[in-house]
Structures are given as structure tokens and as C-alpha cells.
Amino acid sequence: MPEKYHIETRPVPPRRPRIGKCGVVDWREDCARCHNCVKKACVFDRYRQETQYIRGLNEVDNLFFECMGCFSCVQQCTKGILALAANPAYERLGNSYWTPEIIQTTWTQAETAKIPVSGAGYRGKFTGPGFDAMWTDMSEIVRPTRDGIHGREYISTAVDIGRKSPLLTFNDDKLTAALPPLVDIPMPLVIDLMPLEYKINNLLPFMLAAAARTGILMLVDYRDWNLLGADKERHLPHVVFYLEAGAPLPPTEILRRTRLVEINDSSNIERRIGELKTIHPSIVTAVRIALDSRGIERATELGKQPYIEVLHLVSDINGNQIDAIRPRFVKDMVREVHNALVKSGVRDQITIMAGGGIALAEHLAKQIICGADLVSVNLPLLIALECHLCHTCQPRISCPAHMADIDAAYGVGRMTNLIAAWHDQLIEVMGAMGIREARRLRGEVGRALFFNELEEETFGRLFGTRKAA
Template sequence: MHYRNIWNEVPQPKVEHTPSRFGRALGKYTVRILDACTDCLKCVAVCPQGVFQTKGNRLAPPLDHLCLGRECAAKPNRCVKNCPVNAIRVGLNPSSKALGDFRWTPDLLMSAWHMAETGKLPSNDLEYRIGGSDGGFDKLRFRFPDTPPIPDMDRSRIDTSVPLNKKNDGRFDIVIPIPIYGGGMSFGSISQITMLSRIRAFAAWGSFTCTGEGGYPEALYPFDDHIITQVATGLFGVKEETIQRVKIVEFKYAQGAKPGLGGHLLGPKVTEAVARIRETVPGSSLFSPFPFHSVYSVEDHKKHIDWIKAINPKGLVSVKVSTPSDVDMVAVGSYYAGAHIIHLDGSYGGTGAAPDVAKKNIAMPIEYAIPKVHNFLVNEGVRDSITLIASGGIRTAFDIAKAIALGADGVVTGTPELVALECVRCHNCESGRGCARGIASTDLELVGLMELQWGTQRIINMLSCWRDQLREILFRLGLRSIRELVGKTEVLAHLDYNSSIPDDDIRSSLV
């Protein structure tokens, strides 16, 4: 057989069924087969979801994460009633409550897993749009008209692309086909397989992924055209050569989860490989200070952007900042300094490790920052000349669409991709050997739990389902392009301010 080196290959953005790598997938319902089962296999024939599969002549352990629940199971033509020996029990999965947290509820995790497995929305009653945080995105709803305003619109022609260079300055004219690119996660905080899975999946969709501050490993070279390299305060691994490799360079001023704190990579995590790429000494801890000690004004900031532009004469410059009270001033300052993209990272964003006190309390959630900055840029008359990207707590396609309706051009994500790779949000990325599920770890044994092709495909599938959802949302709003949604807050309602808001479920046409 011909050997394909997938490590260098940009895959196709096609959905392929990619089940859990941990034996039994976690679902909302459990299907238990009692010992009385005679392997008559009647259940296999009656289940509409394929929960029951055969293994030889026998019934395989049920794929209960696909189950539609008790209501379905109790119907006369379905599994429970059709079992001649009454050996099927369907109930709520007792373990599911122990999963996740308020932002990523068990339902949200399981629906993301479903999208990553099948590329489709779950057909049971899992909540796939919002979490349980009781605020922000979780209190916003879409106001879909009762009937689609343009009923004959072809969904597959709805445009979800976003231009990243609105400056018309002769630099790369980059348009990403989906309004999403991957946020920075450094080499060392996640495994190389995780890193490449994200990069390859976003590349498949024609988009980008940021390297984070950990430098630019050689394994990334085949994907140069889909990579954003980060220049952060520690300047680890920043070289003329890496800045010239890419089409977009990102200045990271702060990270939403720990704004104003900088970073600290402990000595034991600075392995030979990490040290080589970061150009440092193995075993000695690395500080990434806050702030850029060479930037104390917008003028200083401009100087840095000019420097990048001089080194990479065609490249775009993105500026990633957190969300302080004067974030609107920061954004306009970045515009005048010459940035192509202003990237706001809200306070509930992801991190490999950060003090809880910082994650919860410092800087404002992204939901407030987006309209604040968008309106300020509009009033300044410069909104059409800069791309506004939002991140920090974007979990679902609905979050993406809401962020855009609040005023962003597009979003950056990170955590959802890790969830697609079966992150359970146990919050232990940093402890001991790192992630027990082999996602955010460099431990050789744990890293071996995941294969590159599997990881890539899971993320491709989720992005595919997201794009379908965005198109469906736009279809129901009668918009032909996602660019028409930017700042269109009248399509949104907020539970604290508005009453009688209809359900915005779009599942019926997408399962």
C-alpha cells in the first residue's frame, strides 16, 4: 500500500464519521441490556438512530450516546416495547451531571462531541446553543421571523466568508471562508498532535491557526500559509525567519483569562524540544512578562507594527488585547497604529493554567466588549477599515453568530476544538503529567492516546456543522452573507430586557 504522509497534508473539509476514542462515548441517556437478552437483534431493526449494532451474531454494547431518550424508547414500535424478553432499560446517564461546568454544561459538551463525531447536530434533546452561565451569550436569543424572508434562497450559496484585510494597502488580500480561526495555544501547553490537528482542520477549511507564544516548530512548516505566528511579550522563538514564513503576524498584548499577568512556564515543562524552539535553556523556567516593556504608548505600539511590516512586506498584522474598561480606546489606537485586525480576548477565555482569581474577576466578558468597541469604531468612522475579531468564551455556532451580530467580523476559538478532541473540562490541564485525555500534555504515554488523523477529522466535522448552522441562521434571517450580520443587533433579543422571545432552535433542518 502506498504510504501517505498525512503530517504534511492539508486534508479536505469533508465530514467523515469519527467516533470516540475512549470506548464508550458519553451521552445524555444510557441504554442498558440485561442478562436476559437472547441476541434476537429485534432492537437493531427498530432503532432509528443506530444505537444497536451487531458484532458477529450478537448484540454489541449499545451506542447509547445516540439514543433519543425514554420518550422514544417507550413508543410501541421502538426498542423497549419490542424486546421479547424485556431486557432493555433506557434512562438518564447518571454520570452526565458530573461533567462540565456552568459555561460548558454537560449538554453543550455532549452536543459538541456529537458534531465532532458526525458533523451534524444531535437529534435528541441536547441543548447545543447555550450553556448555563445565566448571562451574556446564554441570555441572548435570535429573533427569527416566523417564515424565512427569502424562502427560495439556496443555503449552500450563503456566504460565510470574512475578509481579514480591509485596509486596501496592497498587502495580502486574505479572505477566510468561515468566520473563525484558531486561537494561540503554544507548543508545550498542548501536544504536537493536538496542535497539528487544529492547524490541519482550520487549513482544510481555508482558515488559520495561531501558534501561541511557544515558537514555530518545524512540523508546522507545511502549513505556513495557514498559520499566524505570535509575537508576545517574552518574544520566545520570534525570529525574522518565522515572521517571514507567514501571512499574518499576531501581537499578543494580553490574554483574556489572565490579563495583566503575563505567563510563567515552569522549568520541568521546558524540555529539550520546547527550549530549542523557544531558543532558551532546557529546565529553566520562562517568564513571559506583562506588558511589552517596550510599549508604553500608541506611538510605541505603532513602532512595533511598523517593524513587523518592514520585515514581512506583504503580511497582515493582528493585535490581540484583553478587555479593560478602555478597550475601545485601545482598539482605535491599534487602528491608527496600522493594525489590520483588532482581536479582543474576553475575560472568560481559555488557558492552560491561570489563577482562578484572574479568570473570574479581571477584565470584562467579551459580550460587553464587542458592542462597546464596534460602536466606538463606527463613531470614529474607521469601522470599515479594520477587522474586529472576538474571542474568550466562544463555544458554539450560536455564540459565533451572536458575537457577529453584536459587532464582530469573526471569532477566534480554542476550547471548542479541544472539546471536539474529547476534553471533558475537568480543569486539570496543568496538574501532574498534564491532561489525562492526552490533549494538553507532553507526556509521551498520554500523547499517544490520540492520532493525528482522528483529531483533525473531529475538528473538521465540528467546523462543518458550525458552518451549516451559521448558514441556517442566516437563511432564517434572510441574509445572503455573514457580512450583513455584523452589528445587526436587531436580530437579537436579551432575556433581561425583552419578553415573549420565540425559541431559536434550528435543529429540525440540520440533523
């Protein structure tokens, strides 16, 4: 059995005051000064050392926002002077896709590296757009599964990136076909380029260190090579240079120490790949394709070409088709490309990496089920560093997360924790599905349930035609 993939983590507390969903409002002027004040009975101890909290503004905020919303003090206060209020700062977090709930759970995972656990069942919408329109399946009695989560058997999350041979040829038990180069990473995740509006240069070295610590890869524009910090040479095996069409190639001695390189889609891809292979024959090349109005068609066409090893399909940051009035969602677009390549008989030969809209660990699993071999993420790592996604990352504009002040221990620690928590969650859902290898999860829609299909199969029969949305 191969060595079990394990990410070392330790708790990394937040630097900034926590932003909770609600806070306690305390109208003290009517306080009866009871001896048995309900504040003393707070189960979460939010009040007990109230006076000690008042040492700085941040601590007052902590007291206010760490409320767990149980209403116990509100309901027990002798004079009824306590109330809970929705925290406007919480509601302002993120946007309609990157909801406050997503941001807060990401913060918690980045702090603790633990799988978020809560009680009282599910509390969300029945279904929703995008990744919320599907469920993963699970194995019951009739299909054997294995307990890979808490111990006994190994669930592998490793994936290979590159072009795979359709068949092996032997002569006298000796392999005669040349094996194409493959990059093996322990988890189906790579760190993608940051969108320009969220690009913060001082974070690049920490992202690279987190990639190295977790054994995954990080995409970086070669023009930012000098921003990668003092350890950049050491971490070169985890660097994937991204090259715009026509951009000069990195120096040979640097390129030869990397394993994967990504080029932007252009008309001369084959020649560009040829140039890279000439310098470094065992490098794997990926082609970045924007999922715009031509994206699916282009990806399907390129996927059939013998010189293509990896397609990196990228939607916008919210998982939507780029520049479309009625955009399709990334999982559906990737599924279409995947299915088209399956039909063409070439799907097994290439690797598909999908990016955009991956906000939670569940999206990672669902995107793979919909046909990607692995996914690329960017914003969750930024959120791990307490980013509010307020979209104002410009010089001289105040950043609520004080991104400029981040140190390595905090930055690398939080990002590593998040990746570890996602890995554990991926194993949870794979365990439930009875899937023991991430490689086998790819395109395994038989292990998923889709809202539209379930509705048609059950309610469609009972209630007829579904109304147009």
C-alpha cells in the same frame, strides 16, 4: 460567481466509548425469560446483538450508554425489571459553561460533520446569561431572502482581515491610493492559542492541518514553531505567529511566508508593528487585547490609531471578563468596543476578532452580530477530539480521552468535521436572517433580538419594573 466554499468531510467515529445521558439498568435476577423480550423490540437495536457486544469492556459501556432514553423497554418489560438511570459520567462532563449538552453535540458534529437535528421542539431554558440572552432574527414575507442553504444561491462566509481604506482615490480611472494588505479567509473563524492548562503539544500539527484543510488560520506561539510537525513549512500561509511583548521575531524567511501575525498588547506596539512591516510589508498585524478591567477602554483607544489593523479581543475561556468580580460577558464587551469605534467613525477601517466563550456555532453568529468581524476558538477543537474538559491535562495524569494516542487521520478529520458543521450552521442562520454575506452580518443588531430589550418593550409595559437579578 466565485467557487463555492466547501469542506470535504467523512465520518470519523469516536475512539473511546460513547458517554450517553442515560443508561439501562437491568435487574436480571427477576427476568421471566419471555420469548417476546422487549429487548428484541428496541428500535435503536441496542440489545439485539447483546451477546456480541460482550467482547471488551468498552463494548459493554457502549451498550449501556447508547440508550436513547425512549423508555419503551422500561414500560413494556413483562416483569418491570428494566429502569433508566442518569449516567454520572455524562453529568461530570465539562462545567457550568461547557455543559454536557455542549460537549456531546460537539462530539456528534466532530464525528458526522452534520448539523445536529432533532425533533420535539426546543427543550431548554427560556433565556440565559451570555449568548443565550439573544436570538437571531429571520425574514418573513416582507423582506426578500434567498435559499442559500439547500442550494440555489450562494451565501458567502468569507471575511477580510486587515485595515481597510476609508475611500479609494482615482486618477484617470486608475487607482492611486495604495491598497492595504488584507487576508481573506473563507469562514469567519480562526483557531486560537490553547489555554495553558489545555495545551497538548502533540495536537498542534493536527490543528494546523485542519486549519489548512478548511482554509482558515491558526494562531501559534512562535516558541512552538518546532512542535508544528513535518508539514509546518507547507502550511505556513495558515500560520499566525503570536509574539509576546519583547519576544524575538521569527526569522525573516519564515515570517515572509505568513500573512498575519499577532502581537501582545504592550506600550511599544507601534514600534513593534513597524519592525514587522519592515521585514514583511504586506503582513497584516493583529494586537491581542485581554478583556480585563481596562480591556474595553484600551481596545477603543487603540482602535482609533492609524497603525492598528486588527484587534483581537480575548475574554477568559468561559466568555467572562478577566479578573473581574462581577464579570461582563464577551458579547457585551465586544459590542461596546464596536459601538464606540462606530461612533468614532473608524470601525470600518479595522478588523475585530473576538475570542473566549465561543462554544457552539450559534455563538459564532451571535458574536459577529455583536460587532466582531470574525471569532477565534480553541476549546471546541479539543472537545472534538473527545476531550471531557476535566481540566487535568498534565503529564502523568491519566487523560480519559487518551489525547496522547491521537493519530492524524482522526485528529484532523474530527476537527475538520466540526469546522464544516459550524460552517453549515452559520449558513443556516444567515439564510434565515436573509443575510448573504458574513461581512454584512458584522454588528447587524437589527437582525437580532435581545432579551432585555424585548422584555422591556413588551412585559415592561405590562408588568412594570423588572426585579433586580
